[in-house]
Amino acid sequence: MNRTEKAALVETLNKTFTDAAVVVVTHQVGLTVDEVNDLRGKMRAAGARYKVTKNRIARLAxxxxxxxxxxxxFKGPTAIATSEDPVAAAKVAVEFANENEKLTIVGGAIGSKVLDVNAVKxxxxxxxxxxxxxxxxxMIQTPATRIAGVVQAPAGQVARVIGAYSSKEG
Structure with a gap:
């Protein structure tokens, strides 16, 4: 990888960090290509992203x-999970780590607030x-439904009373 490619990669990763509401740092040791693709698919479905990173480039980014x-x-075999939803990346990463011991959560952050493993979980x-x-x-719709029911009830009762009187007189 030449300097321009590295610079472009750092810039792309920097934009990823800038746009993310949450970053989860993981270590992946021995994950197969199929397992990584499975994890990426789950991340995409949740609106998150998963990227294997080079530590030096990540630190620059x-x-x-x-x-x-x-x-x-960023030490060891590192990958990051990011999302604009403050929960999505953490949820998928933790669920996957629970199912597969080859992925471990290292930590993460929401903005400048650093999270340890327990906080990410x-x-x-x-x-x-x-x-x-x-x-x-x-919660918003439930009261509206109740109000509509209450408002309609008296009108229905009045209509039934009028109907009853009209049938008596007839």
């Missing part, structure tokens, strides 16, 4: 981002942004 504090995490247990939106929408 971290400069100027809010993830500079992760510099020390705790983050993975939280509902995703889409799940939170669905719950919020459900």
């Amino acid at each position: 971290l400069k100027g981002t809010e993830y500079e504090n992760l510099d020390e995490s 705790a983050l993975a247990k939280l509902p995703s942004l889409d799940e939170l939106r669905a719950k919020l929408l459900g």
